[in-house]
Amino acid sequence: DADVTQTPRNRITKTGKRIMLECSQTKGHDRMYWYRQDPGLGLQLIYYSFDVKDINKGEISDGYSVSRQAQAKFSLSLESAIPNQTALYFCATQGHLGEKLFFGSGTQLSVL
Amino acid sequence: GENVEQHPSTLSVQEGDSAVIKCTYSDSASNYFPWYKQELGKGPQLIIDIRSNVGEKKDQRIAVTLNKTAKHFSLHITETQPEDSAVYFCAALTQAGTALIFGKGTTLSVSS
Numbered sequence A: 001d002a003d004v005t006q007t008p009r010n011r012i013t014k015t016g017k018r019i020m021l022e023c024s025q026t027k028g029h030d031r032m033y034w035y036r037q038d039p040g041l042g043l044q045l046i047y048y049s050f051d052v053k054d055i056n057k058g059e060i061s062d063g064y065s066v067s068r069q070a071q072a073k074f075s076l077s078l079e080s081a082i083p084n085q086t087a088l089y090f091c092a093t094q095g096h097l098g099e100k101l102f103f104g105s106g107t108q109l110s111v112l
Numbered sequence B: 001g002e003n004v005e006q007h008p009s010t011l012s013v014q015e016g017d018s019a020v021i022k023c024t025y026s027d028s029a030s031n032y033f034p035w036y037k038q039e040l041g042k043g044p045q046l047i048i049d050i051r052s053n054v055g056e057k058k059d060q061r062i063a064v065t066l067n068k069t070a071k072h073f074s075l076h077i078t079e080t081q082p083e084d085s086a087v088y089f090c091a092a093l094t095q096a097g098t099a100l101i102f103g104k105g106t107t108l109s110v111s112s
Helices: none
Strands: A004-007 A008-013 A018-025 A031-038 A042-051 A054-057 A065-070 A073-080 A087-094 A107-111 B004-007 B011-014 B019-025 B032-038 B045-051 B056-059 B063-065 B072-077 B088-093 B105-109
Touching: A004 A087, A008 A018, A018 A087, A018 A107, A018 B063, A018 B088, A031 A073, A042 A073, A042 A107, A065 A107, A073 A087, B004 B088, B011 B019, B019 B032, B019 B088, B019 B105, B045 B056, B045 B072, B072 B088
Parallel strands: A008 A107, B011 B105
Antiparallel strands: A004 A018, A018 A073, A031 A042, A031 A087, A042 A054, A065 A073, A087 A107, B004 B019, B019 B072, B032 B045, B032 B088, B056 B063, B063 B072, B088 B105
């Protein structure tokens, strides 16, 4: 089983819909991240969390929200999806600052 | 905040040739520089990293060099093989920072 699991793997939705992307991990890591990948733009940080009570905005948090339901679960929500949020979304975990990130397999989101 | 620029955006080499990808960073306090490889349909995976107290690090066919004065670091892949074809991302972590900032990625194609 994967250490970092993202669901769903693919999602097509319509403009204005609310959508949640979920991430769960079995690494026992406190640090979790959401990144967005667009062709030619690399990986951009959306939100990150260092424990259940800690939530921080990243480079591109507008239009997104997150919830850290437990150490193992970190979900990303789009309250009202818009077409320019079409992208590949990655969740990642990390044991300690400066250690390697473990990425999930990604969620491809298309907003029509 | 930290800004990481990566060049080239695409790189094509013949099998057996060397490949070099370069990154520059803006924050002189940055102290950790990892490189991630992303294969098609997968999340990025760490392949090598370097910290600011080291100038060079090697792992078999892969090496990373760091020039703190010029604020740039490079990935060197020797004797390239078709399985090296992937997207490569550099990243930087500032001393005061709490998350990695990634470059925009380099698509490496190795033809046999």
